[in-house]
Amino acid sequence: MCEHDQCTSHAGQKPDMRPVYPKAGSYPHFAKLVDTQKAQVDRKVFHDQEIYEAELRQIFGRAWLFLAHESQIPEPGDFLRTYMGEDNVIVVRQRDRSVNAFLNSCPHRGNRVCMVDAGKKARGFICNYHGWSFGIDGGLRGTDGKVYDSDATFDKGSIGLTPVAQIASYKGLIFATFDPDAPSLEEFLGDFTWYLDVMLDNDEGGTEFIGGAIKSVIDCNWKFPAENFVGDILHAFWTHQSGAQAILGGGVDLGARYDELAFQASVYGHGIETNLDKVGNTRTLGYPELVDYVFSRQKAMADRLGEVRARMVGAVSSATVFPNFSFLPGQATFRVWHPRGPDKIELVVWTLVNKNMPEHIKELYRKGVMMTFSPAGVFEMDDGENWEYSTRVNQGFVTRQQPLHYALGVGTRDDSRDLPGIIHKGSLNDANQRLFYTRWAEFMRFDNWHDLQNGETAPPQRMAQRQAAE
Amino acid sequence: MMADALDMVRICDLSEIGEEILKVSLEGHKPLGVTCLDGIYYVFPDTCPHANESLSKGWIEDGRVVCPVHFAEFELGNGAVHNGPSGCARLTFYECEARIDGLYARLTS
Known part of the structure; x- marks a missing residue:
């Protein structure tokens, strides 16, 4: 009746009420649905009930x-x-x-x-x-x-x-x-903490959530929003173009120095894409005063975080902490995509600000998030419909046999930049999404944390150590 | 007057009583809870009138005894119940008196 070794369940004995933490298994046949060589992801991962149950055990039961x-x-x-x-x-x-x-x-x-x-x-x-x-x-x-x-x-x-x-x-x-x-939280996050600090540590006073949470339900698989935030700025130019024009009076702009500055970074499936353009995301909240505020803090932030990360604070950028926690630097929206079966999520959204920000600045961030990334927000509505149809089409038996293309930026690995994690050149790239699904496959395949923390998604120095040991 | 005073039972030393709830067990009586707030002493049954829980495992908050299990609140002095489980009765408070040699109470009913 229960899984404890000593429990023999004789009549009259006190029941063993100790917590039960499930053990992971291994699902190599599911792991193979992510084909890193062909840069393809099998659509089965977006609709199959058995795979979803395996996700609850392998990923949400462990991460x-x-x-x-x-x-x-x-x-x-x-x-x-x-x-x-x-x-x-x-x-x-x-x-x-x-x-x-x-x-x-x-x-x-x-x-x-x-x-x-x-x-x-x-x-x-x-x-x-x-x-x-x-x-x-x-x-x-x-x-x-x-x-x-x-x-x-x-x-x-x-x-x-x-x-x-x-x-x-x-x-x-x-x-x-x-x-x-599970290893410690910091080991799980790895070098990705360097990027988290862009939002969590750009001011000595620390951060807070303000204004409560906004909840909504979207009929999509949880991985579509997670992969979108981990590295898909590409969609902004099409999906969000009309919203951006309405708010900005112009299209999405990755900054004049895109070729030189933009990159994607990935560590253990966590990922961020950024353009180092200083204020591109903040601009889309629609308040010039916020843009001025971010500019005014550039030197203080550079003193604290260095020039590169100071440029990231307000930049066109998005990030996911594997598996389902995402945020947008600049727009200050933080969110979790809670899975509700293979074809539904419950989305909970918060606004993160520095405690030391002036009250009226905090208020502008709160309003800005509400008007862009809430259920009635300009950009959230754009995204939700796309993810719903990306999910729903797989009810079609023939449709779901068809391959999906994750090959943008194959061959753009960039080891020349002094940045933590696996770096790819340019933010317009599927690299982080490939690594997100590679991490997903690692969780499906491996039943232990040693393998999980030393696989293909591990940061480069970790991989180098492993290769030296072998 | 004299007869009334003789009926009072010595509960404990005054020095034992603080702002927490002190549990006192006396021969021939059910366990008692004792506390002091703003210089006024209170003596009441330790057993919550709702069920069998010990109120001395609870605490005093905003002038009320709070049961540690279902969080019923009883006003110090009159015993009126707030936020109690359905059917929870008032808490009895015994008449009590601080004397030089300790706290005394009339443990009626």
């Missing part, structure tokens, strides 16, 4: 997944409800000010113990079904209080909400994993 920003739950008892894959979790600040996260499911009959999206100063979480009550530390405090108290075999201390296996923060962003064997 570090974004939960919340520290600023959303500042005080003990402050909490929010989110998802890791399809698993509903409660993220809650503890009395010692650390953060923990628990499955939102009562260990008695499984009902949710928290129904609201977020709240302040929670004392605990009580299940609606039989009154089982859990502290913010997840421990069972009591039940209905009448029957179990007289049951000598009832071991309250051994029962609680299931905690995530590991939880950690990187510069304000809280992540967790269900895999006790």
Whole structure:
């Protein structure tokens, strides 16, 4: 009945209520659906139910997944409800000010113990079904209080909400994993932290999320938006051209020094494309004052991050942290594409600002994100329809046999630039998307973290070390 | 007056009582909860009127005793219940008196 070694389940014995963290398997036949030689991805990965179940086990059951920003739950008892894959979790600040996260499911009959999206100063979480009550530390405090108290075999201390296996923060962003064997968050992110710092560390005061979350549902496979943000600026010139003209009075512009400056960087499937044009993304929010603000901070940001990254803060750029956490530098929108089956996502969007920004600047970012990258936003609507049809067409049996083309920029690898990660020249490139799917294939193929962290998507110095060792 | 005073039971030393809820077990009586807020002492049953949980494992917040299990709140002094589970009764508060040699209370009913 349960997977614990010692559990023999004799009558009268106390049930073993320890958390169960699933073990990964290996799905080489799914991994082969990503053909790196031909730069093709089999459409099966966008509609097949078995593959989706394997994703929940191999990827969402193991990877570090974004939960919340520290600023959303500042005080003990402050909490929010989110998802890791399809698993509903409660993220809650503890009395010692650390953060923990628990499955939102009562260990008695499984009902949710928290129904609201977020709240302040929670004392605990009580299940609606039989009154089982859990502290913010997840421990069972009591039940209905009448029957179990007289049951000598009832071991309250051994029962609680299931905690995530590991939880950690990187510069304000809280992540967790269900895999006790996963490497540290920083090891999982690898050199990609260098790029995360563009948004998370361009000011000494740190960052915060403002204005709550905007949620929506899009009928698409979760990988379409994730791959779009990991490295597809190409679509902007067609998909977003009319929106850009309406807001900017002109088309999307990657800057005069594109050939010299633009690049894509990828580490363990996380990726960013950028044009180093200083303000291209910020411009699309439609407020000249924001553009002036970003320009005014160039020197301070360069002192802190160096010239290259200072140019990235407001630039035309997009990024994904594998598997499903994405953001747009410049536009300041951060989001998670929660999977809801192979053909649906729940999208949750926040606005990230520096705590030290003037209030009216923060407000302009909040409004700008709302008007561009929300369900009613100019650019979000453009994207959503594309991803829905990219997904839905695969209901066609013949359609889904057809190959997809991921070959833009084959042969553009650039090892000459002193930048972390696997670098490709030019942001108009499928390179990061190829590496995103290569990472996806690694998660399908490998059942252990040693292989996962030393494969094709590992940063170059890591690969060099591996080759030297062999 | 004299007879009333004699009926009072010595609960504990005053020095033992703080702003947390102190649990006191006396021979022949059910366990008690004791606390002090703004110089006023309070004595009440330790067992929550809703079920069997120990209120001394809870805490005082905004002038109310908070049950640690289902978070029912009872006003200090009159015992009125707020946010309690369905059917949760008021909390009884016993008349009590601080004397030189300790806290005394009349443990009626």
